[in-house]
Amino acid sequence: MSVSSISSVSSVHWFRKGLRLHDNPALLEAARGSHTLRCVYFLDPWFAGASNRGVNRWRFLLQCLEDLDSSLRKLNSCLFVIRGQPANIFPRLFKEWKVSRLTFECDSEPFGKERDAAIKKLASEAGVEVIVKTSHTLHDLDRITELNGGQPPLTYKRFQTLVSSMEPPEPPLEPLTRELLGNCVTPISANHRERYGVPLLDELGFDTESLDPAVWPGGESEALMRLERHFGPDSNTAWKENFERPKMSSSPLLASPLGLSPYLRFGCLSCRLFYYKLTELHNKVKKNASPSISLYDKLLWREFFYTAASNNPRFDRMEGNPICIRIPWDRNPEALAKWAEAKTGFPWIDAIMTQLRQEGWIHHLARHAVACFLTRGDLWISWEEGMKVFEELLLDADWSVNAGSWLSHSCSSFFQQFFHCYCPVGFGRRIDPNGDFIRRYLPVLRDFPAKFIYDPWNAPDDVQRAAKCVIGVDYPKPMVNHAEASRLNIERMRQIYQQLSRYRGLSLLATVPSNHMEVVGANESQGATAPPTCWRTHSSTSSHTGVRREQQGASRARHSITRQRHALSHRTSPYTIQSDLTERSHEFAIPKQPGRLIWPAGGGTRRSEKEEAGLNRCHGDDGPSSSSSAPKAQDDEKMQEDAEGVAFCS
């Protein structure tokens, strides 16, 4: 029995992200040919108090919902904010509202997918037709994964290549209007406000007394206004704002009235609308050239992380996450708290963290700075901890994008220059030499001369007294010696990467695995299910799973040779190992980035087969069970490695 044959179609559109009326294909589906339409949003007030989302994020969300409600009211409809969990409440709604159609935007994230599958099941049990449309991302992410041979690409370059080989994203759809609604009505009960109204922030248990006005007001109307200003009449200014590198001033570090990232996160703004506006602007400013893919970098990085996370429920963890390198991070709650509460004693770091807490947004360079400082740069604290703090405070922190960025910043995945740490003094000074940004967010340092504002502990006593700020009294002393910490940390990262790349020479750069595939097998936690991992240096099947699985025979042979060499070298001199291995390391040299599709030379295709083989292998193990076997093989694998006597050469 087809649902549409029933005389009366009663639709529910379920808002989650995608809090907008423009370019909302699922919403249009809900309106199409329906007699009634109800737009719902689920909010669990109990969850609100208990969750670790900060007040800025809740305020932004509620503003989005209010805006949505008022826009819907202009269409004689309104928003139903339902208190509770979808899985508990949908079955009742289906009955009560005689629902025949349920529509929502596709959620690509693992937990969203799980939740949606459960709701789909409930809907089908209730005889409700479900329509799902992709509109939070530019592309259908499954298509990208499919194009890459069934696994998400793991470098951004690879991702760019795939995307540029695809059709451009679909153009944005028109907004929902009265005309499109036609005869479709929204039945509103008298007690709608009490039952389904948008709650106030204090109803969710937040203290609103001491709250500053929102720097980032939520909602679709605000988003569209910003977009309009962004691409306003003065296209040259807009171009500069978007594409030219900011320099020598604090202004890019401040919240811009044109900023859009939180709006993209909550779906107040369609990424496809933004995409087409960018293209338009490009064509206006650079009339001759066709837009290069880097034009869309901001959108594509987001898309890249969504894709990478789509099939990986442990994307936000180190343990059990097949694409994450295991790094022996320090567990240090006090140091973490100093970072999160802007008490590190490094003005540049503390100003950024203050801005984040107050306003809910920081510039991407600032994100690099604080993330590097917390993890591989200075404090050696797990990126997962930093990710949680961002999740609480950052308006645009989405599960995939947030975790993905932290994986990158901490050099835990997606290959980075681990040898380059952002200096908590020098980096900020390069961007904003005068330190206006610091003065704004750390008024206590306001009177320091520019010369010392990034390292006030180096200021002579009289300068500190003149600035009415004595370091160690009015503002903390630096919590670490950056030179010493970065020396230690780079050495640790070098050792970790060295083990991964199985490179034993002296070169620091050569230890950065040049192809992400090598790291895919890096997580030991695959232990039992995937015996081979890169951590075992020379055991027979181990080393090359990632890269050259189809050559197992050959690689096995080579390993036995290496093994003998090692055995011998213990008797003679361990030093022959190094030169041997240094030479051998060239075998592993793989082009820097997987740009195979556009670069026919150099045996690219063979490599991509290997790459796929590696990926398949790893992802085959990426089941929920993989975590259970996690800690298993640790000791033993390392022993195995040591058995080859390469524990710490070089």
Next chain:
Amino acid sequence: MKRRLSREREDSPSSCEGPTDSCKRVRQPTEDSGDLPPDWARLPQEILLHIFQFLPLLDRAFASQVCRGWNEAFHMPELWRCFEFELNQPASSYLKATHPDLIKQIIKRHSNHLQYVSFKVDSSTESAEAACDILSQLVNCSLKTLGLISTARPSFMELPKSHFISALTVVFVNSKSLSSLKIDDTPVDDPSLKVLVANNSDTLKLLKMSSCPHVSPAGILCVADQCHGLRELALNYHLLSDELLLALSSEKHVHLEHLRIDVVSENPGQQFHTIKKSSWDAMVRHSPKFNLVMYFFLYEDEFGPFFRDEIPVTHLYFGRSVSKEVLGRVGMNCPRLVELVVCANGLRPLDEELIRIAERCQHLSAIGLGECEVSCSAFVEFVKMCGRRLSQLSIMEEVLIPDHKYSLDEIHWEVSKHLGRVWFPDMMPTW
């Protein structure tokens, strides 16, 4: 049999969780023993040993419970040559530690078999103490390599020096054929190095002791004077002296292969001594192929004494901001340079400096640039001059400043062309 297995599994010495899988694997043959030839136990020891070498420790432990023969194989010395002790506290680490029972077992039954031992220690003092406790019990073994590795903040430094020294010297005195020793970030001191020299001077080949503040130049000189087989040495700049270089280039001494120097500033404005060119020349004459790896973590104004004269550095790493001027001197005075990493530089482009380095450092094959600026055309010129010998080229995208000749989109083609392989700049996420 089954009952025994499951009982023993519980008090199995291994620390690891999730043993069910491996257990099943082992149990399978015993349960189906009716169908299988029953002479597994008669597998020759050497074959068994070979198989065991491929098994993780936990699996070996399970296998050892199958029969007496396998149990004997489990304890064969060959399987206990190497061990890495992982010493972590739940309060300071996310990683699991080697189980205390396993440690006891090893000390009791296998310490005399150990040859290659390392300790991975987290940031807690307890872990460092535990490492010392184990060390001081290694009395009847003969270690060839020993590594003390801090995986987070160095914790050995927090121990009472005497406690650490006495544990370490137990190993020095008892293992008379130590060849490799890695003791970075520890409170090792001159007298303990004397003990090392007295017992292991004939065998010592590798010594890594970066950031050991209690060692003096005289202490390390004593090692270089006596240990003529030393081929690899890592230390901080304050221990480096002309005398040390001369001792390492004396006729009695074998060719040095690697020398790693960390130049770290403890407080801004620190003064550093200079090393004579003649001392470096002596080194190069004696060990023409030796690698000199230098890591600099200095403030910009502390570079005064460095790169004034020719220096045989091969791998050069600038961890903090370094001035254009110093990089200019690098181009002039580092003819043996193989790898150069510059993490940060001022706001002026490094164009001429790079070109000069390409011109004069004929062996340069790896370069990494972080927060620096280079114009696209100068960079292309640099790559063109170095050509295919540039095997590692790691450049942040922001480093490259587009100019009239090349845009950012064009540069990867141009550079790829000169390198003969696909190349892209490194990118950080913008989100």
